[in-house]
Amino acid sequence: xxxxSSTPLRFHATVLVDSRPKGLALVSExxxxxxxxxxxMIQVLITPDEARRLLDRGVQLQLHSALPVAPLDERLILTDxxxxxxxxxxxxxxxxxxxx
Amino acid sequence: MMYRTVSQIESAISILASWFPNFFTRIELPExxxxxxxxxxxxxxxxxxxxxxxxxxxxxxxxRELMNPDAIVDLAIDLFLSYTxxxxxxxxNRSWTxxxxxxxxxxxxxxxxxxxxxxxxxxxxxxxxxxxKNRRQNANTTCMGVDLNRNADIVWGVAQGQTSCSPCxxxxxxxxxFSEPETRNVKWLLDSERxxxxxxxxxxxxxxxxxxxxxxxxxxxxxxxxxxITTGTCTASIPGSYSEYMPPIDLxxxxxxxxxxxxxxQAVRGRQYTxxxxxxxxxxxGTQGDYAxxxxxxxxxxxxxxxxxxxxxxxxxxxxxxxxxMDPSAIQNDAKAAILSLLQQSVCSIELIGLSLFAKQAPLxxxxxxxxxxxxxxxxxxxxxxxxxxxxxxxxxVVLKAPKLLESASELLRSLTDWVMxxxxxxxxxxxxxxxxxxxxxxxxxxxxxxxxDLAAVSTHLSKVAGRPAQAVVAHLLRHRPATAGKQSTKxxxxxxxxxxxxxxxxxxx
Numbered sequence: 174x175x176x177x178s179s180t181p182l183r184f185h186a187t188v189l190v191d192s193r194p195k196g197l198a199l200v201s202e203x204x205x206x207x208x209x210x211x212x213x214m215i216q217v218l219i220t221p222d223e224a225r226r227l228l229d230r231g232v233q234l235q236l237h238s239a240l241p242v243a244p245l246d247e248r249l250i251l252t253d254x255x256x257x258x259x260x261x262x263x264x265x266x267x268x269x270x271x272x273x
Numbered sequence: 274m275m276y277r278t279v280s281q282i283e284s285a286i287s288i289l290a291s292w293f294p295n296f297f298t299r300i301e302l303p304e305x306x307x308x309x310x311x312x313x314x315x316x317x318x319x320x321x322x323x324x325x326x327x328x329x330x331x332x333x334x335x336x337r338e339l340m341n342p343d344a345i346v347d348l349a350i351d352l353f354l355s356y357t358x359x360x361x362x363x364x365x366n367r368s369w370t371x372x373x374x375x376x377x378x379x380x381x382x383x384x385x386x387x388x389x390x391x392x393x394x395x396x397x398x399x400x401x402x403x404x405x406k407n408r409r410q411n412a413n414t415t416c417m418g419v420d421l422n423r424n425a426d427i428v429w430g431v432a433q434g435q436t437s438c439s440p441c442x443x444x445x446x447x448x449x450x451f452s453e454p455e456t457r458n459v460k461w462l463l464d465s466e467r468x469x470x471x472x473x474x475x476x477x478x479x480x481x482x483x484x485x486x487x488x489x490x491x492x493x494x495x496x497x498x499x500x501x502i503t504t505g506t507c508t509a510s511i512p513g514s515y516s517e518y519m520p521p522i523d524l525x526x527x528x529x530x531x532x533x534x535x536x537x538x539q540a541v542r543g544r545q546y547t548x549x550x551x552x553x554x555x556x557x558x559g560t561q562g563d564y565a566x567x568x569x570x571x572x573x574x575x576x577x578x579x580x581x582x583x584x585x586x587x588x589x590x591x592x593x594x595x596x597x598x599m600d601p602s603a604i605q606n607d608a609k610a611a612i613l614s615l616l617q618q619s620v621c622s623i624e625l626i627g628l629s630l631f632a633k634q635a636p637l638x639x640x641x642x643x644x645x646x647x648x649x650x651x652x653x654x655x656x657x658x659x660x661x662x663x664x665x666x667x668x669x670x671v672v673l674k675a676p677k678l679l680e681s682a683s684e685l686l687r688s689l690t691d692w693v694m695x696x697x698x699x700x701x702x703x704x705x706x707x708x709x710x711x712x713x714x715x716x717x718x719x720x721x722x723x724x725x726x727d728l729a730a731v732s733t734h735l736s737k738v739a740g741r742p743a744q745a746v747v748a749h750l751l752r753h754r755p756a757t758a759g760k761q762s763t764k765x766x767x768x769x770x771x772x773x774x775x776x777x778x779x780x781x782x783x
Contacts, residue, residue, distance in 0.1 A: 197555075244399050248275075250398055251277050264350070
């Protein structure tokens with residue numbers, strides 16, 4: 174999270190380095206959250222402080238997005254009523270062996 | 274499609290166990306989460322019998338990977354409905370017949386732990402949608418959380434690649450191996466049950482991973498074993514030249530099973546998952562998949578568990594859409610097909626028939642010894658093991674549908690175990706004729722060309738070993754690959770593994 178900023182953030186970034194092994198070693202040394210990348214790029218999910226530490230070590234960063242630290246979009250979460258209805262719908266008509 | 278909350282997952286588990294106790298059992302795990310939440314597993318089984326093989330499926334280890342806990346709950350319901358209604362089940366274009374589901378559920382104990390990290394999932398939904406770890410308040414820092422997939426007792430605390438000893442890191446391994454109640458719950462299930470196969474289901478990358486994560490795998494030098502690596506160093510203390518040993522038969526099993534899983538996923542809707550050892554994704558230590566497999570190597574008292582990790586779903590253009598897409602249903606179908614594939618490959622036909630046939634365990638142990646101590650020692654022998662593992666499930670379906678075939682197979686199994694257990698007993702002409710007849714009947718019962726080719730290979734070799742004692746027959750198998758008899762190589766490329774014709778999805782009676 175960013176000290177002093179009003180909204181805590183993470184950045185999705187690519188670490189740009191001449192030498193991939195050196196970049197990987199740096200990401201490992203700093204204990205960063207490395208995201209899988211099937212093209213072999215070094216993608217990370219980092220706080221502003223982690224971004225600063227990377228920059229201090231002389232690497233360039235390509236920032237793809239700034240992601241506010243925020244709860245999951247509530248439209249993606251089932252309500253209790255929806256969850257119950259979905260389960261009952263799936264099990265409708267199956268004779269129950271046990272209690273209600 | 275949306276995501277269940279932690280309480281909704283718990284509720285689904287409780288309801289299933291309450292309404293259908295003959296099929297589902299809820300197991301409250303011994304430890305609550307760091308924040309005091311109950312953690313529940315769900316056992317699925319149908320029919321009777323004990324001493325079953327177990328498969329443990331874990332989801333939600335990383336909090337933000339939301340798709341898999343829901344997929345695991347839905348898979349439980351799918352299997353239940355298929356079994357109850359006597360129908361098959363399809364995910365996309367990959368179908369399992371009613372008989373397949375019946376065999377799986379009547380021969381295995383399936384242990385599902387859909388949400389191993391409930392605090393993390395709750396935090397994702399209420400505070401930080403990209404949170405990964407549990408919610409441990411780490412000592413002497415404001416940084417919260419331990420990465421639960423770095424906390425297991427396998428090369429724990431060796432900080433290399435994507436493992437860190439810093440509490441502020443998202444890949445923090447914790448203050449000690451199994452320091453977290455959430456990982457101790459997984460260990461408890463592995464300790465308590467006979468788990469043959471284990472999978473920790475993660476997202477994303479479309480991968481089927483198998484050990485090792487801490488070093489490349491080699492199959493030639495058994496002295497290079499993780500038990501000799503100093504743990505808890507918090508440095509990258511494994512030399513770059515080090516490779517971890519794995520017996521060739523185990524590597525074969527891992528790759529065979531993983532490629533079949535990838536093939537089954539591909540059949541769903543065409544997604545091509547990559548099969549690779551975990552280190553290919555990035556170096557790690559303390560992961561649950563590696564731990565599950567390592568246990569029997571560290572302590573001979575444990576049975577062997579094949580430990581896998583799935584990474585479901587592709588990169589979707591943004592971080593959020595990759596971890597929790599708006600509509601995860603297609604990826605969840607891939608995940609469910611992957612788990613079902615692992616379940617199917619965890620069934621052992623010999624054990625299934627043998628347990629009802631023999632009062633004692635000794636005959637089955639004798640067969641295992643032939644497999645693990647003899648056939649496993651040469652490439653040709655391992656191909657015979659692979660052939661057997663490839664054909665056993667489809668043949669079991671054929672055998673169980675025909676009582677006469679089952680009787681014939683049982684008689685042969687009895688003769689086979691006698692023959693294996695007594696050095697002086699020769700494979701006589703009666704048994705040979707019976708075996709050849711069974712092979713012909715089995716071949717007649719399937720339209721699968723690859724399966725018939727495998728049976729033909731067995732038939733050809735059988736005729737060559739008539740009248741020989743077991744020792745001589747094993748010696749023959751150790752030298753002669755099945756492919757030398759059949760027209761087709763037994764080594765099939767990953768993506769062309771036998772595909773079943775998709776059956777139309779029968780309407781469920783719900």
